[in-house]
Amino acid sequence: MKRPHISSVLLGLIPFIAICFTVSLWDRIDPVVFGLPFNFFWLIAWLVLTPVCMWAAYRLEERSTASDGEGGEG
Amino acid sequence: MSPSVSALSITTFIGALGSLAGFLARFGRKMDLEQWTVAARGFGTMLVWLLMAGEIYTTFTFLGASGWAYSRGAPVLYILGYQPLMYVVAFFILPAVWEIGQKRKLQTQADFFQARYQNTYLSALAAMVGVIAMLPYVQLQLAGLGIIVEIASYGAIHRTPAMIIAFTIVAAFVFVSGIRGVAWASVLKDILLLFAAVFIGIAIPYHYFGGIGPMFAAIAHARPQHLVMPGSTKNLGHSWYITSVLMTSVGFFMWPQNFAASFTARSAKILRRNAVFMPLYSITMPLMVFVGLTALMVLPHLSNGDLSLLTIVRQTFPAWFLGVIGGAGALRRSSPKIFTVQ
Numbered sequence: 070m071k072r073p074h075i076s077s078v079l080l081g082l083i084p085f086i087a088i089c090f091t092v093s094l095w096d097r098i099d100p101v102v103f104g105l106p107f108n109f110f111w112l113i114a115w116l117v118l119t120p121v122c123m124w125a126a127y128r129l130e131e132r133s134t135a136s137d138g139e140g141g142e143g
Numbered sequence: 144m145s146p147s148v149s150a151l152s153i154t155t156f157i158g159a160l161g162s163l164a165g166f167l168a169r170f171g172r173k174m175d176l177e178q179w180t181v182a183a184r185g186f187g188t189m190l191v192w193l194l195m196a197g198e199i200y201t202t203f204t205f206l207g208a209s210g211w212a213y214s215r216g217a218p219v220l221y222i223l224g225y226q227p228l229m230y231v232v233a234f235f236i237l238p239a240v241w242e243i244g245q246k247r248k249l250q251t252q253a254d255f256f257q258a259r260y261q262n263t264y265l266s267a268l269a270a271m272v273g274v275i276a277m278l279p280y281v282q283l284q285l286a287g288l289g290i291i292v293e294i295a296s297y298g299a300i301h302r303t304p305a306m307i308i309a310f311t312i313v314a315a316f317v318f319v320s321g322i323r324g325v326a327w328a329s330v331l332k333d334i335l336l337l338f339a340a341v342f343i344g345i346a347i348p349y350h351y352f353g354g355i356g357p358m359f360a361a362i363a364h365a366r367p368q369h370l371v372m373p374g375s376t377k378n379l380g381h382s383w384y385i386t387s388v389l390m391t392s393v394g395f396f397m398w399p400q401n402f403a404a405s406f407t408a409r410s411a412k413i414l415r416r417n418a419v420f421m422p423l424y425s426i427t428m429p430l431m432v433f434v435g436l437t438a439l440m441v442l443p444h445l446s447n448g449d450l451s452l453l454t455i456v457r458q459t460f461p462a463w464f465l466g467v468i469g470g471a472g473a474l475r476r477s478s479p480k481i482f483t484v485q
Contacts, residue, residue: 078235081231084231088224088388089224089228092372093381096220098371101359101360104355104356104359105355108220108370108371109223112224113429116223116226116426116429120227123231123418126419127234131412
């Protein structure tokens, strides 16, 4: 079993910071974006941005698996 | 046809069709235990997706999200928070779980603890915790199903017989077809719920307020405190949000049924790639939240917020449409995966 690359772990931390730990920064009504209160807009945006981060992590993992041959023993 | 009869016959028809898919899933396969529990590790991208992401579309999606938006307000945002994050966790742990499962031919979560840690007590403990945790979960899902059928039948069918009938049918097709039946039964359910969610999530705010933006503007004017945490509750503030989002997202794949579903995949790559895109599937959750918020302004005096979605759908659309929602909800019933895990 191969350990995940440190960069993909960091990429995975981005959504946790944006969605979870920074709640007091974005939990507000203004500014209203596309008719949505800011907190609703922010979390809906991260439904799309999370896959962007994880796609980058996916590419990284795939590349390192390919260069290691068959992933190795765990 | 009276509204209750037309709604109920559509609910029944959809329920029957979905169950049929569950029964038929067996055909053309030699059934042994590995086939029954983990589909002989043969699921490709689509079936793994249905099995895992389908878990989002539970009764909770429809009733719980709109109900929380109605009665609690902004704390409902925790649902939009934990869903993408649980797939970030899945991205890292499921491929590893799959690899060990593949190597040792594992079928359940308890097997995994036995294989990984060589400790029978630990795996027995994991199995027991799994079963105990499952009981309230099953109860919750069944209660949701009962509510859906009761409202969709305009009270003609009481929730208890509805729960018993649905539970029996699900247990039967899972007994016959195993995890394959579970995955195939959710094809129809996911399609229906996806379309129904998009449709009512846009149509209901539009019908009463002329759009989602004006609906929020009306609430921001009348009850601004409802739209930021702790909303209409006393204590669901930011520290509650952070702890709940963390616990739910990190813990989601501890559920034995979600954990063991990873064994059905053909490869670890399928699990990882699905985990990347699954947050997109949650895009219907905000729509359910919009329906609950609209209901708050239109029907402010409901005794039970969990009924807000069904009540406003019943008030806004013809009876047959309520039947479609009822059927889709009834198909979701008690996450049939649970029968295959222990």
